Each structure stands twice: as C-alpha cells, then as structure tokens.
Amino acid sequence: MNPTLGLQLLLLLGGAVAVAAVARRRGWPAPLLLVAAGLLVSPLVPAVPLDPDLVLFVFLPPLLYSAALDSSYLRLRDVKRAVALLSIGLVIFTTAIVGLVVHLLLPSLPLALAFALGAIIAPPDAVAAVAVGRRLGLPRRTLTILVGESLFNDATALTAYRVAVGAAVGGTVDLWHSLEQFAFAAVGGVAIGLALAFVLAWLFQRTRDSLVENTLMLLIPFAAYLAAESVEASGVIAVVIVGLYLGNRMHLRGFGTRLVSDAVWKVTDFFLETIVFALIGLQLATVVQGISGYSPWAVAGYAAAVLAVTIASRFVWVFAVTYLIGALSRRDTQPSAPQTVILGWAGMRGVVSLAAAFALPPGIPERDRAMLLFLTFTTVIGTLLIQGTTFPALIRRLRVSSEREHYEDRLAEASAQQAALEAGLAELERLVEADGEPDEIQRQVIDQLREKSWRRSLTAWERLGGGTGPGGAETPSALYRRLRRDMLQAERQVFVRLRDERRLDDEVLRKVMAELDFEEAILER
The missing domain is CATH 1.20.1530.20 (Na+/H+ antiporter like fold)
Structure with missing residues (x-):
C-alpha cells in the first residue's frame, strides 16, 4: 500500500x-x-x-x-x-x-x-x-x-x-x-x-x-x-x-x-x-x-x-x-x-x-x-x-x-429474582442434605452462598425505589456496592505497585485484574 x-x-x-x-x-x-x-x-x-x-x-x-x-x-x-x-x-x-x-x-x-x-x-x-x-x-x-x-x-x-x-x-x-x-x-x-x-x-x-x-x-x-x-x-x-x-x-x-x-x-x-x-x-x-x-x-x-x-x-x-x-x-x-x-x-x-x-x-x-x-x-x-x-x-x-415500562421491567425483574432465589436456595439445601452434616468451614461457605443470594434479590427490589431507602437514605445494597468499589480500587493499586516493584509478573497481574474487573462488572449490574 x-x-x-x-x-x-x-x-x-x-x-x-x-x-x-x-x-x-x-x-x-x-x-x-x-x-x-x-x-x-x-x-x-x-x-x-x-x-x-x-x-x-x-x-x-x-x-x-x-x-x-x-x-x-x-x-x-x-x-x-x-x-x-x-x-x-x-x-x-x-x-x-x-x-x-x-x-x-x-x-x-x-x-x-x-x-x-x-x-x-x-x-x-x-x-x-x-x-x-x-x-x-x-x-x-x-x-x-x-x-x-x-x-x-x-x-x-x-x-x-x-x-x-x-x-x-x-x-x-x-x-x-x-x-x-x-x-x-x-x-x-x-x-x-x-x-x-x-x-x-x-x-x-x-x-x-x-x-x-x-x-x-x-x-x-x-x-x-x-x-x-x-x-x-x-x-x-x-x-x-x-x-x-x-x-x-x-x-x-x-x-x-x-x-x-x-x-x-x-x-x-x-x-x-x-x-x-x-x-x-x-x-x-x-x-x-x-x-x-x-x-x-x-x-x-x-x-x-x-x-x-x-x-x-x-x-x-x-x-x-x-x-x-x-x-x-x-x-x-x-x-x-x-x-x-x-x-x-x-x-x-x-x-x-x-x-x-x-x-x-x-x-x-x-x-x-x-x-x-x-x-x-x-x-x-x-x-x-x-x-x-x-x-x-x-x-x-x-x-x-417509556417510564411505565421501566417500572414494570423493574417489578418483573424483582419477581423473577425472588423466584430464582427460592429455586437456588432449595437446590442448595438439597445439596447440603445430600453431602451430610457440614463442618465449620463448609458451614461458613454455605452461609456466604445464602447471603449472596438474598443480597442479589434485595437489590432487585430496591431498584423499584430508585436505589434509595426511606427518606432518600442509601440502601444496604447501594452502600455495599460503593464501599466494595472503593476496596477494589485500593486492591488494584496494591497489585500494580507490586508489579512495578518487580514482585509480581505482568501475566499474574492481568489475571487478578480480570478477576477484579469481573467483580466490579457484577457490582455495576
């Protein structure tokens, strides 16, 4: 050329x-x-x-x-x-x-x-x-x-x-x-x-x-x-x-x-x-x-x-x-x-x-x-x-x-999240029962899974109120997202500093940054 x-x-x-x-x-x-x-x-x-x-x-x-x-x-x-x-x-x-x-x-x-x-x-x-x-x-x-x-x-x-x-x-x-x-x-x-x-x-x-x-x-x-x-x-x-x-x-x-x-x-x-x-x-x-x-x-x-x-x-x-x-x-x-x-x-x-x-x-x-x-x-x-x-x-x-459509979408999403939550928790209980009595570490993992499911369903319902609680206060989910985003940014800075100090390889940095990016993408959703 x-x-x-x-x-x-x-x-x-x-x-x-x-x-x-x-x-x-x-x-x-x-x-x-x-x-x-x-x-x-x-x-x-x-x-x-x-x-x-x-x-x-x-x-x-x-x-x-x-x-x-x-x-x-x-x-x-x-x-x-x-x-x-x-x-x-x-x-x-x-x-x-x-x-x-x-x-x-x-x-x-x-x-x-x-x-x-x-x-x-x-x-x-x-x-x-x-x-x-x-x-x-x-x-x-x-x-x-x-x-x-x-x-x-x-x-x-x-x-x-x-x-x-x-x-x-x-x-x-x-x-x-x-x-x-x-x-x-x-x-x-x-x-x-x-x-x-x-x-x-x-x-x-x-x-x-x-x-x-x-x-x-x-x-x-x-x-x-x-x-x-x-x-x-x-x-x-x-x-x-x-x-x-x-x-x-x-x-x-x-x-x-x-x-x-x-x-x-x-x-x-x-x-x-x-x-x-x-x-x-x-x-x-x-x-x-x-x-x-x-x-x-x-x-x-x-x-x-x-x-x-x-x-x-x-x-x-x-x-x-x-x-x-x-x-x-x-x-x-x-x-x-x-x-x-x-x-x-x-x-x-x-x-x-x-x-x-x-x-x-x-x-x-x-x-x-x-x-x-x-x-x-x-x-x-x-x-x-x-x-x-x-x-x-x-x-x-x-x-x-389409304001009415947006409200109906949020309501339908919240209802669907509730139904999915119930199905997911039911499957979790079935798996726990099949595996037998969990030990302490397993019990902590199971509690985390329950908490994450409830938090996702709660977020969908909170959207019906525009993401704010009574009196315009920040909802628990919004607070969680804001604090976790700030934590993710602090974690990224540590990884980059360790890379600059030659204590972490670039390939490892890209891998952990991708994991943090996926988590932040989920938070944005």
Whole structure:
C-alpha cells in the first residue's frame, strides 16, 4: 500500500473516531455529528469515493447481524404486521411515489430510472433514530418497530432496485417475473438463513470455547450474505434470520461467550457506524462535481422536491395504515397519535442508499447517473440533518415516554429474582442434605452462598425505589456496592505497585485484574 494513502486512511479513521468520541461525551447523536464533520472537510481533503461493494459486502452484513443478534424475536413477532407494512409496503409505496414525481420533474429521465431512484432512497436507516430514541426513553414497541423495519426494508428496496435497473438497461419490465424475483429473494433468504442457523447452533453446542465461538460469529454475517447473494436470494434476510435465531438461543452459550460477544459487537458497531456516517459526508465533493452541467437553482429545486416527497410519503403511509388497522382491529395494540408522529418522522436515510446509487451499472448515461447520485445524496443528507436534529426535540415535545415500562421491567425483574432465589436456595439445601452434616468451614461457605443470594434479590427490589431507602437514605445494597468499589480500587493499586516493584509478573497481574474487573462488572449490574 502507498504510505501516503495509508496515512490518509489512518487520519480519516482517527478523525472519525475522535468526532464520535466527542459526540458520546456530550450526549449528542454521533451519526449526525459525523455527517456534518464529513460535509465540512469534504472540500478540503482528497476525494474519498464510496465503493458500493465495500458497503454492501463488508459494512452491511455485520451491522445487520449485530442488530438482529441484539433484537428480541418475541417482540418482533408481536409487531410483525407493523414491520411488514413498513419494510415492504412503505418501501414499495415510496418507490412508486418518488419515481412518479421525479419523472414529472425530469421528463428526459427514463421512467425506469426514476423508479430506481425511488427504490434507492426508499429504505430508512434507523441507527440514528434508535440511538436517540433509546436515550430519550421511547416506548419499547416503537423502538421494536423501527428496528424491525430497518432489518428487513433493505431487502425489499434492493430487490426493487434490481428490477428497475434491469428495466432501464434492458428496456422492458415483466411484472410476473419481477414478482417471482421478489418471492425467490425473500423465500431463498429465509431458507438459507434458517439452514445456516441450524448448522451453526449444532456446531456451537460442540465447541464450548468462547474464543472460537466469537471468532465464528464474526464470520457468520459474511458467510450468510454471500451464500444468499450467490444464488440471487436476499443476503439481507439471510443475515437477519441467522442473527435472530442465534440471538434467541444465546442463553445456551457459556457466560464467557456472552461476555466476549457483547464487547466484540459493541466495538464492531461503533467502528463501522463511525466510518459509514463519516463517508456519507465526505461524498459532497464527488457528488457536486457530477452535476456541474446543470443550473444550480434547478438542481436545488429538484433536490428539495424529492426530499419533501420522501418525507411526506412516509407520513401519509404511516398515518393511513395506522388508522386503517386501528379501524379493522379489535385489539388495543395500535400506537398512539404521538407515537405515530414519531414513526412518521423517523425516516432518516443512510449509507445503503448511497451505495446503491454508486452501484448503478455502466449502461446508464453518465448525465442521468450523476443526477440520481446527487438526488440520493441530498435526500440522505437532508433527512439526517433535518429529521435527525429535530428528532430529540420532537420526542420531548410529544412527551412520549417509556417510564411505565421501566417500572414494570423493574417489578418483573424483582419477581423473577425472588423466584430464582427460592429455586437456588432449595437446590442448595438439597445439596447440603445430600453431602451430610457440614463442618465449620463448609458451614461458613454455605452461609456466604445464602447471603449472596438474598443480597442479589434485595437489590432487585430496591431498584423499584430508585436505589434509595426511606427518606432518600442509601440502601444496604447501594452502600455495599460503593464501599466494595472503593476496596477494589485500593486492591488494584496494591497489585500494580507490586508489579512495578518487580514482585509480581505482568501475566499474574492481568489475571487478578480480570478477576477484579469481573467483580466490579457484577457490582455495576
């Protein structure tokens, strides 16, 4: 690799991580700050073209897999109708509306390419919306719908995109063939995802090694995506199915696998999302150069019109479908009006749209390609900066909160801890009875086990009061955690001092520090 290119790449990655770190420290939405930073520096740095294959085959699979792994299959099943209407119905509706409007604005642009643009900008990316929603306490059902939509809408959009591009290049569209393509992509993606999930679940039962299992997990999204795409099925659906299946069975893995997996995917998500959103902003110079032959006012008008139609079409679909389902359904499971507004405004587009625009085949005229890329870029930037920056204020203004859900969660956890405590103590008594009369040392160990079980259950009940006792006093569990954390810090200092004095080897230090870290992690929990 050219050393200069390597240095530029390192500066890009380091700068993006630094911007994301500032956003996290300040509590700002990192995706929006990264896009804004990319826009600001784009005219000042060499062009960084977005490679579609890099996005679709390197960035997209692990991000989808991580989101699916962290999602709840049971909650997604509860909102499957809403997710299907958004990830399939809304994508097709947006593709059609945007395509027709673009064809009216630009009659010289073939209708098939206009629909291709509609498919390109149809799928929202929920990363920014979900991050803000979780921080501000959106109801769990609303967050689940947004996550579910983002997991599956790329599959619908990419299939519609392939059909539209094929029509633009080939000149004809066979509706039945298009429907067959869509059905095969969906069914094939599900079949391949399930087949891989069953094989991997069987394999994981026989490895019992956290390092090997997590290494395999890093390869799974790429294997699932490539396996599905190689037979023209949906790689997106295959990855999501594998992630949901394995995530739902994560309790069967060992504690080491779960601890390492959580850390690995948090770092992976942070790194990939940081790069992706920085790359979006850095496309400014490349996109603007492509439309140099158009009137600035004309292209600004086209961009504003497409952005407005994209935002409006989501609102129309969300409100119409919500109230139609509410009229036909007897169950009181529909979102409230404020939650519907939130769903309608959570339509920020992301890097998949840009990647699809950059991936337009060579057979499309360069002038049309440049216009499609420009309109895609302005829609992505517009939704991120307009909807993204106003999303937190909208949530606060509408007072959409999950406070009741948090209380119910704490109550359910406390009840579950009580039931688990009783089962654990019953098993302890059975073991003591089977082992016979304990001696003094054994009795002390047994008493410690009983005390630890009761303390954990007591902590769960104390959370119902916000972690404070009567009159705002510190609860016993909170006192225990505070004092034990200070003790752990003092113990660490002793170990480090002994290492510095060459009385303790670094390997021993790492081992004891890991044990203290695990204990502190349990205290934080």
